[in-house]
Amino acid sequence: MTLLSTLIRRDFLKVGAGTAVGLAIPRPGTARTPTAGGPEGKAKSVILVNLTGGPSHIDSLDMKPDAPAEVRGEFRPIATAVPGVRICEHLPQLSVRMKRWALVRSLSHGENGHLPGTHRLLTGATMPNQRGTDLDNVLSRRDWPCYGAALNALRPRRDGIPNGVTLPHALIEGPLTWPGQHGGFLGPGHDPMLVTQDPNSATFRMDDFSLPSGTDPARVEQRRDLLERLGSGGAGDPAFREHQRHAFELLASGRVAGAFQLDREPVKVRDRYGRNPFGQSxxxxxRLVQAGVPIVQANMGIVQSWDTHVDNWGRLKTRLLPWLDQALAALADELEAVGLWDQTFVAVLGEFGRTPKVSTLPGETIPGRDHWAHVYSGLFAGGGVVGGRVIGKSDKGGAVPVSTSYTPFDVGATIYQAFGVDPETEIRDAQNRPSRVCSGTPMDVLFRNT
Structure with a gap:
């Protein structure tokens, strides 16, 4: 079966490159595409670094060295390039680059569950209560659309470049796809492009984005013209014709295909990011931002990687924090070097933090921390963010905010505003029912030098 014939199937599609890569390409849905309002945003792209599972703020970005041992944990704080600001000893590269980042220590919301917390993080909205038994299904079309899906509805493209890409995999446990990762009520036609393999794999390839060897591009173009003429007469399913158009656009656009060719990067560059899933993701x-993709969601770790109920400090110091530290340092350095820093808004956070008090689960011997959404921390940079600052404060035990707090809804509103999309912009579901794209308030404090 050729790539083209594979692409025009009617359901979610997988385009593989041997065993290396799978790519889910959605078919169009029935949502309207209203025009976005609001001021023109500075960012052209957003990278959402999703610390799936919820990292411990007390053991990373908001340490409490003067708290009792059962709160402060095992790590020591170190100084950063910003006077008076200290972070975890296992984030040394971030510490010397803190002048680029705004550290928010008063993120907060009221949902301690992974599924509803993740939905809030990835959509900027509350997970619908009517989801019910859909939690047992692969996905729910009652969910709110993720940022890439909503942007695709508001600003559809015709250049073969997807509005959203999720990598290096979806958040899936058995039959359950975690909520908020797809087009939700906008329909599958707005689902982001999904990469389903590890970019750190030596066999990672996206060769199937290009035409098979020996294929005449002129002949493909003739077939495209023929299909368009047939479609103009009203024949066939409009959604299916739109899917065919999308398939041809992907084939015609070499920019996205080139972005996936990681083997073209110099060895030193790949090493700088770290030869692990975090770094290569x-x-x-x-590379996707350079190719023009507006929204990239990078899941740092498999489902619940940062969910450190057990062996919190061992997991953080041996893998999670060092991998993240190296990858963020390389990303920031390179975005600035290629002139994309001011055009790319970067947000680094999980769905919540971890409990201030250390605990040991029944049957376990190595302690950890449980879920804690009352206060946690996140990093923001690029796209006009004023770096070198700490915004917000938690109490002396890292349990609650003692200053203005910000919710995942506010993070979502900030992401939309970064593109110049007013959070009050209307989107409509398949039944033509209107909804505000996001209920939060943009975090303007990130962009003010105060």
């Missing part, structure tokens, strides 16, 4: 994110 953020390298791929940078």
């Amino acid at each position: 953020l390298l791929l994110a940078r």
